[in-house]
Amino acid sequence: EPEVTQTPSHQVTQMGQEVILRCVPISNHLYFYWYRQILGQKVEFLVSFYNNEISEKSEIFDDQFSVERPDGSNFTLKIRSTKLEDSAMYFCASSESRGYQPQHFGDGTRLSIL
Amino acid sequence: TQLLEQSPQFLSIQEGENLTVYCNSSSVFSSLQWYRQEPGEGPVLLVTVVTGGEVKKLKRLTFQFGDARKDSSLHITAAQPGDTGLYLCAGAVGGADGLTFGKGTHLIIQP
Numbered sequence: 001e002p003e004v005t006q007t008p009s010h011q012v013t014q015m016g017q018e019v020i021l022r023c024v025p026i027s028n029h030l031y032f033y034w035y036r037q038i039l040g041q042k043v044e045f046l047v048s049f050y051n052n053e054i055s056e057k058s059e060i061f062d063d064q065f066s067v068e069r070p071d072g073s074n075f076t077l078k079i080r081s082t083k084l085e086d087s088a089m090y091f092c093a094s095s096e097s098r099g100y101q102p103q104h105f106g107d108g109t110r111l112s113i114l
Numbered sequence: 115t116q117l118l119e120q121s122p123q124f125l126s127i128q129e130g131e132n133l134t135v136y137c138n139s140s141s142v143f144s145s146l147q148w149y150r151q152e153p154g155e156g157p158v159l160l161v162t163v164v165t166g167g168e169v170k171k172l173k174r175l176t177f178q179f180g181d182a183r184k185d186s187s188l189h190i191t192a193a194q195p196g197d198t199g200l201y202l203c204a205g206a207v208g209g210a211d212g213l214t215f216g217k218g219t220h221l222i223i224q225p
Binding site: 004006031033035044046048055056091098099100101102103106 | 144145147149154155156157158159162164202204206209210211212213214215216217218
């Protein structure tokens with residue numbers, strides 16, 4: 001069964017550094033998402049992406065964050081000048097379309113900011 | 115802000131028992147999805163419900179979407195240790211892309 005893959009599984013970065021998290025969505029899916037889950041808290045929506053542009057973003061997704069689809073298969077989340085509070089699990093998801101279509105999640109990247 | 119409240123937060127029962135967990139909101143959701151999440155992994159989709167009053171079955175799991183599309187329940191019959199895990203509900207409101215997640219129910223089935 002096709003799945004969403006994320007790399008790396010764990011990223012350790014010094015505070016203030018930039019980090020790029022990578023995702024390969026399911027191949028026939030058109031909508032891509034990033035969520036984060038701070039330890040012990042619920043999963044939170046960050047951003048959705050369709051047709052090479054941001055479709056929707058939450059208040060968490062400020063100027064520190066950016067997303068890109070650099071080629072036909074990868075979808076990336078860049079965090080500039082990381083802060084301690086950026087430490088979390090970051091999940092990528094994809095869906096065939098929006099609305100009623102279910103979102104399928106990857107296994108996440110654990111980001112640890114030191 | 116849409117909130118999804120899940121209850122109970124923790125549930126520990128014996129193998130063979132039946133259980134129901136709940137997902138409630140004051141908001142109307144266009145669809146609601148149930149996921150199961152294992153430690154260190156991403157949420158795995160179990161089911162999507164769309165129509166008010168809809169009931170879907172997945173082996174021993176029965177999912178129901180409330181008539182007003184504000185709540186949902188997950189019923190497990192004859193629970194087994196393999197059902198142990200974190201069950202999450204997540205809803206989509208109107209035309210929004212992002213899912214709103216509940217905090218989940220931690221379920222432990224003891225042999």
